[in-house]
Amino acid sequence: MPVDEAGAKAKGGRKRLIAIAVVAVGMLAGAGGVYWYTQRGSADHAGEKQAEAAAAEGEAEGGEGHGAADADPTASYIEVAPMMVNLRGGGAQAKFVKVRFIVVAAEGKTDAVKGRIPVILDALQPFLRELRPEDLNGSAAVFRIKEEMIRRSTAALGKGMVRDILIQDLIQQ
Template sequence: MAKDKQVSTDVVGGAADAAEAKPNKRKRMIIAAAAGVLLLGGGGGAYAFMGGKDAEAADTAEADHGEAAKEEGGHGEGGADQFVDVPAMVVNLRNADGGTHFIKLHFMLVPGAKATPDTLTGKLPLLLDAYQPFLRELRPEDLAGSAAVFRIKEEMLVRANSTLGTGYVKDVLIQDLVQQ
């Protein structure tokens, strides 16, 4: 009889383990399903955030533009852009406290559709004359933060277009910007 009691307790104990295993298995299934939904939702959200189909369309448009530039001959050999290196400019900044602050700026110009590097080099004195007043009116506070370079670059492009006309300068590439 002692054996019968052991057998019955083992069977009852085994049933208890099986009853506990069902809720644990169910919890695991629910957690796994929730994790799957979060992963799919996160992936879809990242796809939408990064541009989705718009990014693919932009890549296609860039590839088409690159092929068109090669067919037209571009600005140089192989359709690559040529750059006009502008000598570094050192300009004193406006300052309310009376101290001296300087900015050293080295940049390059990308010729637009109406210009070649040679024509831009010939018009460089006009362009530098247009940049001087803008750079001299900058304050040290204007150069703080990561957006400062972007603002300076955009203002230089606007001044190039107003001085030379639209289509002469496609972009301004800032190589060095040092404030002292």
């Protein structure tokens, strides 16, 4: 009987080794899947970010009738500290957007606008926090966000204070 017991032990050890190998391969496949998923998502957004940056650059150069402040030597540019806000969404992973922009003040209104930058930021916070990741897709997204930022800045400061807003960076993560 000692020969049968040795054969049974060898079969049991072999089954255990196969089970461990299957679990290890499954874990490696799962880790590879998670890595692929996260890299694929960042690659998808990288192309969108490049398109948005190109659109923002085109707008700053005066595309489609906007950006006329570039040609006006009396225009005054006020750089605003970057804003970073969470995006609205029900996903498991928190997403946020970072916006860096310049306010173009109307002629003779530079000091008044500089002193009221906190009011502009306060007016823009609710709008930016209500954005969803889908709202930032496509090249028209930068244009829509820029128009809404101009509208809210004008509402906060009054007509004739803000001439334009130039979006420098719009980064979604």
